[in-house]
Amino acid sequence: MSPRRTPHATRRSDRSRRAVQDAVLTPVGEAGYARTTVEAVAARAGAGRQTIYRWWPSRAAVLMDAFLDRSARRAAEADAAGEGGRSGVPDTGDLAADLKAVLRATVDELNDPATDAPVRALTAEGAVDPEFGARFVEELLEPRLRTYVTRLRAAQRPGQVRADVEPRIAVELLVAPLTHRRLLRTLPLTHAYADALVDHALRGLSPRA
Amino acid sequence: MSPRRTPHATRRSDRSRRAVQDAVLTPVGEAGYARTTVEAVAARAGAGRQTIYRWWPSRAAVLMDAFLDRSARRAAEADAAGEGGRSGVPDTGDLAADLKAVLRATVDELNDPATDAPVRALTAEGAVDPEFGARFVEELLEPRLRTYVTRLRAAQRPGQVRADVEPRIAVELLVAPLTHRRLLRTLPLTHAYADALVDHALRGLSPRA
Amino acid sequence: MSPRRTPHATRRSDRSRRAVQDAVLTPVGEAGYARTTVEAVAARAGAGRQTIYRWWPSRAAVLMDAFLDRSARRAAEADAAGEGGRSGVPDTGDLAADLKAVLRATVDELNDPATDAPVRALTAEGAVDPEFGARFVEELLEPRLRTYVTRLRAAQRPGQVRADVEPRIAVELLVAPLTHRRLLRTLPLTHAYADALVDHALRGLSPRA
Amino acid sequence: MSPRRTPHATRRSDRSRRAVQDAVLTPVGEAGYARTTVEAVAARAGAGRQTIYRWWPSRAAVLMDAFLDRSARRAAEADAAGEGGRSGVPDTGDLAADLKAVLRATVDELNDPATDAPVRALTAEGAVDPEFGARFVEELLEPRLRTYVTRLRAAQRPGQVRADVEPRIAVELLVAPLTHRRLLRTLPLTHAYADALVDHALRGLSPRA
DNA sequence: ACATAATCGAGACGGTACGTCAGGTCTTTTT
DNA sequence: AAAAAGACCTGACGTACCGTCTCGATTATGT
Numbered sequence: 001m002s003p004r005r006t007p008h009a010t011r012r013s014d015r016s017r018r019a020v021q022d023a024v025l026t027p028v029g030e031a032g033y034a035r036t037t038v039e040a041v042a043a044r045a046g047a048g049r050q051t052i053y054r055w056w057p058s059r060a061a062v063l064m065d066a067f068l069d070r071s072a073r074r075a076a077e078a079d080a081a082g083e084g085g086r087s088g089v090p091d092t093g094d095l096a097a098d099l100k101a102v103l104r105a106t107v108d109e110l111n112d113p114a115t116d117a118p119v120r121a122l123t124a125e126g127a128v129d130p131e132f133g134a135r136f137v138e139e140l141l142e143p144r145l146r147t148y149v150t151r152l153r154a155a156q157r158p159g160q161v162r163a164d165v166e167p168r169i170a171v172e173l174l175v176a177p178l179t180h181r182r183l184l185r186t187l188p189l190t191h192a193y194a195d196a197l198v199d200h201a202l203r204g205l206s207p208r209a
Numbered sequence: 210m211s212p213r214r215t216p217h218a219t220r221r222s223d224r225s226r227r228a229v230q231d232a233v234l235t236p237v238g239e240a241g242y243a244r245t246t247v248e249a250v251a252a253r254a255g256a257g258r259q260t261i262y263r264w265w266p267s268r269a270a271v272l273m274d275a276f277l278d279r280s281a282r283r284a285a286e287a288d289a290a291g292e293g294g295r296s297g298v299p300d301t302g303d304l305a306a307d308l309k310a311v312l313r314a315t316v317d318e319l320n321d322p323a324t325d326a327p328v329r330a331l332t333a334e335g336a337v338d339p340e341f342g343a344r345f346v347e348e349l350l351e352p353r354l355r356t357y358v359t360r361l362r363a364a365q366r367p368g369q370v371r372a373d374v375e376p377r378i379a380v381e382l383l384v385a386p387l388t389h390r391r392l393l394r395t396l397p398l399t400h401a402y403a404d405a406l407v408d409h410a411l412r413g414l415s416p417r418a
Numbered sequence: 419m420s421p422r423r424t425p426h427a428t429r430r431s432d433r434s435r436r437a438v439q440d441a442v443l444t445p446v447g448e449a450g451y452a453r454t455t456v457e458a459v460a461a462r463a464g465a466g467r468q469t470i471y472r473w474w475p476s477r478a479a480v481l482m483d484a485f486l487d488r489s490a491r492r493a494a495e496a497d498a499a500g501e502g503g504r505s506g507v508p509d510t511g512d513l514a515a516d517l518k519a520v521l522r523a524t525v526d527e528l529n530d531p532a533t534d535a536p537v538r539a540l541t542a543e544g545a546v547d548p549e550f551g552a553r554f555v556e557e558l559l560e561p562r563l564r565t566y567v568t569r570l571r572a573a574q575r576p577g578q579v580r581a582d583v584e585p586r587i588a589v590e591l592l593v594a595p596l597t598h599r600r601l602l603r604t605l606p607l608t609h610a611y612a613d614a615l616v617d618h619a620l621r622g623l624s625p626r627a
Numbered sequence: 628m629s630p631r632r633t634p635h636a637t638r639r640s641d642r643s644r645r646a647v648q649d650a651v652l653t654p655v656g657e658a659g660y661a662r663t664t665v666e667a668v669a670a671r672a673g674a675g676r677q678t679i680y681r682w683w684p685s686r687a688a689v690l691m692d693a694f695l696d697r698s699a700r701r702a703a704e705a706d707a708a709g710e711g712g713r714s715g716v717p718d719t720g721d722l723a724a725d726l727k728a729v730l731r732a733t734v735d736e737l738n739d740p741a742t743d744a745p746v747r748a749l750t751a752e753g754a755v756d757p758e759f760g761a762r763f764v765e766e767l768l769e770p771r772l773r774t775y776v777t778r779l780r781a782a783q784r785p786g787q788v789r790a791d792v793e794p795r796i797a798v799e800l801l802v803a804p805l806t807h808r809r810l811l812r813t814l815p816l817t818h819a820y821a822d823a824l825v826d827h828a829l830r831g832l833s834p835r836a
Numbered sequence: 837a838c839a840t841a842a843t844c845g846a847g848a849c850g851g852t853a854c855g856t857c858a859g860g861t862c863t864t865t866t867t
Numbered sequence: 868a869a870a871a872a873g874a875c876c877t878g879a880c881g882t883a884c885c886g887t888c889t890c891g892a893t894t895a896t897g898t
Contacts, residue, residue, distance in 0.1 A: 011864075011874055034337055037853060048876040053855065124333035127392050128241055137393050152414075162416050168396075169386070169405050170414050176389035177381040183336050183392075184346050193378075200378050204413020205361075205370050220842055220895070246884060257845040262886065431870070450755055455858060466871040471860060542751035545810050546661055555811050570832075580834050586814075587804070587823050588832050594807035595799040601754050601810075602764050611796075618796050622831020623779075623788050638848055638890075664879060675850040680881065 007054060019045035020052055021066035028063060029114045033121030038062075060125040060132055067118045068139055088147035095155045096198055099174060102148075103194035110182050111189055123183060145171050173201045221264065228254035229261055230275035237272060238323050242330030247271075269334040269341055276327045277348055297356035304364045305407055308383060311357075312403035319391050320398055332392060354380050382410045430473065437463035438470055439484035446481060447532050451539030456480075478543045478550055485536045486557055506565035513573045514616055517592060520566075521612035528600050529607055541601060563589050591619045634681060646672035647679055648693035655690060656741045660748030665689075687752040687759055694745045695766055715774035722782045723825055726801065729775075730821035737809050738816055750810060772798050800828045 023045035027036040038059050042049045056062045075087045089102050109115050122140075126133025145168075152167040161170070177197055181187055232254035236245040247268050251258045265271045284296045298311050318324050331349075335342025354377075361376040370379070386406055390396055441463035445454040456477050460467045474480045493505045507520050527533050540558075544551030563586075570585040579588070595615055599605055650672035654663040665686050669676045683689045702714045717725050736742050749767075753760025772795075779794040788797070804824055808814055 007874075008872095011872085013863090013874070016875075032337065038855085039853070042876090046876090048878095049854095050856080050877085051875065054874075059854095120336050123392070124336040127329050127333040127336075128243055130394060133394055137395055141393060141395070159416060161414050162412075165409065165414050166405060169402075169409050172386040172389055173382055173406070173409060173414075176385035177378070179389055180381055180385035183332070184350060185339060185342055186346055186350070187377075196375060196378050197382070200374065200382060200413075201410075202413055202415045203371075204409075204411055204415075205374050205379050205382075206411045206413075207368060207371050208417055217842070222843070222894085225844075247886085248884070251845090255845080257843095258847085258885095259887080259889095260844060263843080268885090434870075452755055456860085457858075460871090464871085466873080467859095468861080468863095468872090469870060472869080477859085538754050541810070542754040545747050545751040545754075546659065548812065551812055555813055559811060559813070577834060579832050580830075583827065583832050584823060587820075587827050590804040590807055591800055591824075591827060591832075594803035595796070597807055598799055598803035601750070602768060603757065603760055604764055604768070605795075614793060614796050615800070618792065618800060618831075619828070620831055620833045621789075622827075622829055622833075623792050623797050623800075624829045624831075625786060625789050626835055634848075635846095638846090640848070640889090643849075665881085666879075669850090673850080675852095676880095677851085677882080678849060681848075686880095 012055065013051075016045065016047045016051050017055070020047055020062060021069055023047075024062050024066045025070065025114070025118060028121055029117040032117065033063065033124070058132075060122070060129070063118060063125075064122055064132070064136060064139075067122060071140065089151035091151060091154055095151070095160050096202055098151065099198045100195050103174065103178065103197065104191045106178060107189045107191060107194050110178070116182070120183065145175065148174065170201070174198065222260075225254065225256045225260050226264065229256055229271060230278055232256075233271050233275045234279065234323070234327060237330055238326040241326065242272065242333070267341075269331070269338070272327060272334075273331055273341075273345060273348075276331060280349065298360035300360060300363055304360075304369050305411055307360065308407045309404050312383065312387065312407065313400045315387060316398045316400060316403050319387070325391070329392065354384065357383065379410070383407065431469075434463065434465045434469055435473065438465055438473075438480060439487055441465075442480050442484045443488065443532070443536060446539055447535040450535065451481065451542070476550075478540070478547070481536060481543075482540055482550075482554060482557075485540060489558065507569035509569060509572060513569075513578050514620060516569065517616045518613050521592065521596065521616065522609045524596060525607045525609060525612050528596070534600070538601065563593065566592065588619070592616065639682065640678075643672065643674045643678050644682070647674055647689060648696055650674075651689050651693045652697065652741070652745060655748055656744045659744065660690065660751075685759075687749070687756070690745055690752075691749055691759070691763060691766075694749060698767065716778035718778060718781060722778070722787050723829055725778065726825045727822050730801065730805065730825060731818045733805060734816045734818060734821050737805070743809070747810065772802065775801065797828070801825065 020041060024036065024041045027040060027044070036059070038049055038052055041059075041062065042052055052062060056065065079087050090098050092098055110119070122136050126136040148171040149167045152161055152165070152170050155161040156163055156165070156167075174197060178189065178194070181189055181193070187193075229250060232250045233245065236249060236253065245268075247258055247261055250268075250271065251261055261271060265274065288296050299307050301307055319328070331345050335345040357380040358376045361370055361374070361379050364370040365372055365374070365376070383406060387398065387403070390398055390402070396402075438459060441459045442454065445458060445462070454477075456467055456470055459477075459480065460470055470480060474483065497505050508516050510516055528537070540554050544554040566589040567585045570579055570583070570588050573579040574581055574583070574585070592615060596607065596612070599607055599611070605611075647668060651663065651668045654667060654671070663686075665676055665679055668686075668689065669679055679689060683692065706714050716729050719725055737746070749763050753763040775798040776794045779788055779792070779797050782788040783790055783792070783794075801824060805816065805821070808816055808820070814820075
């Protein structure tokens with residue numbers, strides 16, 4: 001075991017933990033990550049700077065924790081609100097419709113600066129810091145991708161998706177273009193775009209034989 | 210008239226321009242962009258710091274220029290070496306083969322740290338700074354994407370690609386997953402992956418009717 | 419009534435009081451006062467930091483108490499060892515010899531780092547913090563000076579010291595130069611120096627008429 | 628030679644050097660040394676903090692330089708104002724009067740907080756940091772003491788001071804009590820006290836034979 | 837060819853944020 | 868109730884870079 005980097009979690013003040021997490025998301029959404037200083041986060045949280053450095057190794061780690069926490073909370077709420085279904089890609093039997101529903105929801109989410117700014121910052125940080133990126137991928141991205149894989153596997157059994165399709169690659173076909181447009185700001189993210197992605201991916205580019 | 214942002218370009222020392230561009234790519238590749246200070250670049254280039262700030266608006270801009278320059282030089286070399294064709298997606302008549310060739314080449318390029326590190330840094334910077342990102346997209350990404358669009362349009366005429374396919378979306382289907390894997394380091398980039406992407410995109414996920 | 423600053427002294431743990439006092443003098447002597455943190459003293463004493471702040475108002479106060487305690491203990495020992503006389507300037511009838519004896523003893527004491535370092539720290543603190551300095555003077559310095567005054571007064575009765583001499587000023591003539599040399603480290607403190615001080619002060623600078 | 632701690636003095640901005648020196652004395656005099664932060668000095672001087680750290684090794688060093696500079700400037704002014712005499716102990720032929728004049732002037736100087744506070748801080752710092760104290764003594768104290776030694780030597784030739792008097796010790800008899808009273812704040816510094824010191828020191832404590 | 841003016845390397849400058857350290861207070865658990 | 872332990876807020880520290888601003892010492896025209 002590595003020597004404990006952080007002190008006893010037992011004594012940790014839950015009040016300040018929450019306050020800091022709340023305090024980091026707003027300024028990142030408003031002024032951007034680069035302009036969000038540790039000092040400012042601490043001040044807004046009514047916390048000391050040292051309290052932040054005691055529990056998080058870096059500014060980016062604070063943001064990640066805060067974002068993960070919020071995501072988890074929102075997922076829990078969504079599950080509670082829904083008719084008991086687990087958060088993930090729905091399965092109504094109509095694959096195209098299900099994928100479009102999820103991708104449209106993702107489009108809406110990403111068009112909200114409160115989500116876009118943190119994700120953008122976390123992705124940028126992860127692009128440059130491999131260790132950080134790994135955590136981002138493991139904890140945020142992969143769980144999400146797995147829900148697509150599950151849905152696609154389910155669609156393969158009745159033959160709605162060809163058996164020789166690799167679900168992982170199929171997922172990337174659907175999801176990567178969204179990330180691409182959003183992160184690089186090439187073109188706007190719309191529901192129409194989400195639909196078009198699904199249609200193109202399902203039917204393929206080649207003419208039917 | 211706005212006061213000239215940059216001084217007489219005529220007087221510019223080509224020696225220092227090249228020296229600075231050379232001096233920025235290495236440390237970015239080795240230590241990462243964040244740890245590459247302007248001071249370090251200036252020292253390595255045997256230049257004064259002011260010389261950098263005189264000609265470039267920011268550290269990121271230096272990197273972008275250096276990278277664009279190198280890309281342009283390499284493209285020129287490639288064209289010279291090739292059978293006279295313009296750099297872009299080749300057109301042998303076999304669309305799948307052509308796409309696989311280009312994507313495989315891209316995979317090789319991106320697996321080279323000398324390319325990966327700068328692109329990573331530029332993407333990260335662009336993700337956070339919209340203006341910078343715009344330049345990155347315009348000057349580096351879009352020209353490349355246009356070559357795919359051209360090739361796909363060419364394939365639509367003989368009916369190798371369905372007429373109702375939107376080339377732009379098709380391109381993203383092919384290219385975005387590469388960026389996704391590379392930037393987020395989810396899974397390794399291989400030739401097999403490039404081939405699989407082309408196959409899945411062309412044939413689609415749904416079974417042939 | 420003012421709210422009790424300190425808690426019930428009855429409950430106070432004598433073990434920790436002594437442990438803290440012991441724990442402060444060593445590091446001050448070795449590393450200097452500035453580098454002696456409250457945390458370090460507490461750790462060395464096996465005490466909690468709050469235990470220190472509960473009983474002393476500041477770091478300097480701990481040092482002062484510790485030093486006063488040790489001084490008192492040493493004086494008691496000296497008195498016990500001596501021929502029953504109270505600690506102070508002896509009175510053998512020979513004023514010059516008595517003064518030299520005391521000043522030589524003081525020189526020896528001050529040349530011991532175990533005394534020098536704390537006194538130095540306390541003086542420095544007192545120089546900057548008037549309230550603290552006042553306590554230092556009252557509790558440590560003045561009692562000592564009074565013993566000289568007493569001895570000088572005794573010498574005035576038989577005419578060994580002129581009647582128009584102000585004892586207080588005479589004391590300062592004898593004692594201040596020692597403090598001066600020690601604190602400012604201008605020249606070494608020696609027995610010869612102590613003797614010379616006494617001789618010069620008694621006989622004066624002017625020639626005898 | 629030690630590797631240059633400080634950068635090329637040639638390029639040093641005289642403006643900021645003076646500004647910093649001016650900016651440190653006022654708050655030290657008003658709020659005390661402990662409450663005078665580097666940041667505050669920098670702000671008051673309109674300088675960056677790094678500019679201070681570039682040229683001075685510590686906060687105390689800034690204060691010392693500032694104080695030395697001011698002392699030198701004042702001495703120069705005094706010499707210019709006087710009838711051509713060098714700053715030092717005057718020599719009218721009447722030793723007692725000359726000494727009283729100088730000591731009275733010293734008393735006045737030390738009763739001015741603008742002098743007292745910095746000297747107090749410098750002495751305290753020097754008491755704890757030997758290297759610092761050495762500089763303080765060499766550059767400020769010893770030159771002053773030498774002027775007394777000179778005057779006393781001059782008084783020895785005509786026999787106004789006994790030949791067997793050691794001037795250095797005589798000086799300390801006169802000067803140390805002032806420092807003692809001032810630094811330890813035992814009793815107020817007055818002209819009467821200065822006079823009494825001179826009288827006692829010259830005539831001695833013992834009765835004239 | 838030469839004056840002259842802009843660029844160059846160098847590096848100090850005013851700043852901003854960093855991450856650390858210690859002070860003194862508050863809280864939790866143990867004695 | 869006081870103790871040990873240790874997290875908390877505060878605030879100063881000294882450092883690292885930023886981007887700007889001088890400074891002589893080179894260039895490179897443009898007369």
